[in-house]
Amino acid sequence: MTDDEIKQATLDVLSKVAPEVNVDAISPDINFRDQFDFDSMDFLNFAIGLGKHLDFEIPEVDYPKLSNLNGCVVYLAAMLRTNEHL
């Protein structure tokens, strides 16, 4: 997967959890929680949803790395490489 594809996958999962968010307006480096209404349960559902979508389990200790869009892309790209899902 390219970084753009990972970004698109991230936004797809995000809008399943919080469909009201305008994904085009998301600032990539600011935490989701600081940009829109996104509580702990949303975040948990988002992290679990990402794992399901990309077909690997994201360890809970890594969840903080998913707190903004760039963080998701960097982390997921690295994970996909190590898991040889490419």
Added chain:
Amino acid sequence: MSRSGTFPTIVKPHDRTPPSDVLAPFSWDDEMRALDGLSSGGLNIAHEAVDRHATENFGAKVALRFISQDETAHDVTYANLAADTNRFANVLRALGITQGERVFTLTGRIPELYITALGTLKVGGVYCPLFSSFGPEPLHTRLSLGNARVLVTTPTLYQRKVAALRDRLPSLEHVLITGDASPPSGTQSLDVLVHAASPDGDCAPTGPDAPALLHFTSGTTGAPKGAVHVHGAVLAQEASARLALDLRPDDVYWCTADPGWVTGTAYGLIAPLVLGVSCIVDGEEFDAERWYRILEEQKVNVWYTAPTAVRMLMKAGAELAHRHDLSALRFLASVGEPLNPEAVLWGRDTLGHPFHDNWWQTETGAIMIANTAVMDIKPGAMGKPLPGITAGIVRRMADGSMEEITIPNTVGELALRKGWPSMFRSYLGDEVRYQKSFAGDWYLSGDLAKRDEDGYYWFVGRADDMIKSAGHFIGPFEVESALMEHPAVSEVGVIGKPDPVAMEVVKAFISLAPGYTASEDLRREILGFARQRLGAAVAPREIAFNADLPKTRSGKIMRRLLKARELGLPEGDTSTLLGEPQVLGTSDQR
């Protein structure tokens, strides 16, 4: 159903002598004498929490330590807090706020919230916190029912959630915005007002029966209820913090609850300050590793958190906990929903101490039933009534009166004998619903429970359709009302769907209006619509389309049957959801 007996009792070592105040005979009169009181003879929570500690010897002690996003600490001493709350009280006086008028906050866990709360109490005003994850509709309902005159909020929350409501809130005269940026039109800068105000002043001469706090709680039908508490509630808040949380003046204490809810106000703000404790306040949301770092670096002794958080820590694994030095911890407590026995034991095995579950409600104003430090813990039980509190299991008789059930392990409604100091004194503007909360000498909690032969209480379920999610009550009616505003929604029933982390999550069953077809796009549209109105904390997490919602003969949607179907239970037997059939008669009280 409770799982009494399947997990062994945790027997406490009996070599530790309990503190003398725990052993002494308890009376509310003695508790009153232990407080300072106003020189005028009255009682004011802010004096007990702040001013009496702002002395030469004690004033330099840290009252509140705020942990910022980058984990730097910002300390507020008792002396600072006295001056800051005096400044805010003087701002309110200059705005013409008088005794009994209501001041609201809509913020995260920032210093301004704590200063507003205590400053409001100093002028004899009534403080009402709003949870920052509420959407515009729950906010409007509460500000309007509470007749808010002043609101303190942040620039972001104001623009996102309040600005569009202003013309529907005619009684809201003053909106004070935190931060030093120029405030939006129709608001004033809190910083500018506070800096111009004097740091001196006295507490208003309130009496123990003067209203102090307003907390909204949802109902199964109708609008949310505003439970009013008085300054005298501080007796029960202080005593319960000592007895149920084992809190001592030298402790570093962390209550993770948000002051938008009653736990965060009573035990994240008032009670620990009355005891002269140093409180940790983390402005960020749950993050397992961050939480362990805070426990370690701040050397937290007493930790009061919630089952959802404990279960999230369990999911993150023991290994993460073991990477941190948690040796400062002495006492762990939990509240919000029943703590499963596995979580109690996980605390003991992983953090070195079992979690002590306790039980109370917005209406009770303070912890009523607890597993205390000096008691053996029965994992899964809520504990025993605290000194000064009389609890009982009751059932409604044919003539409407209540009968106490004395046979152990019999399910009935959990009730409390009226008259404890932190009992709510009204539902704002709704005397009928207030009176319905009582029968004879009993306050009826709406929770079904049983008491075992040793006097421990066990939660069984709710007597009504209230949803408990991540420690907070959500009223199905409020959610259904918002969903009904969407044109595609013809009918809707909302239930709490069991969830391994949050206990329950809100699930909505929708039957569509003619001309609409169920689709993923429509599901997302309605979900987004609900989230914008209600906020993430209240909106459904799941939506299902269902052409055939079960209804009573009079056309009322039967939430219980929806829940039975969701759980795959036989539809004729909804009693499993609700405890024993004989108490179903209590279900429509609130």
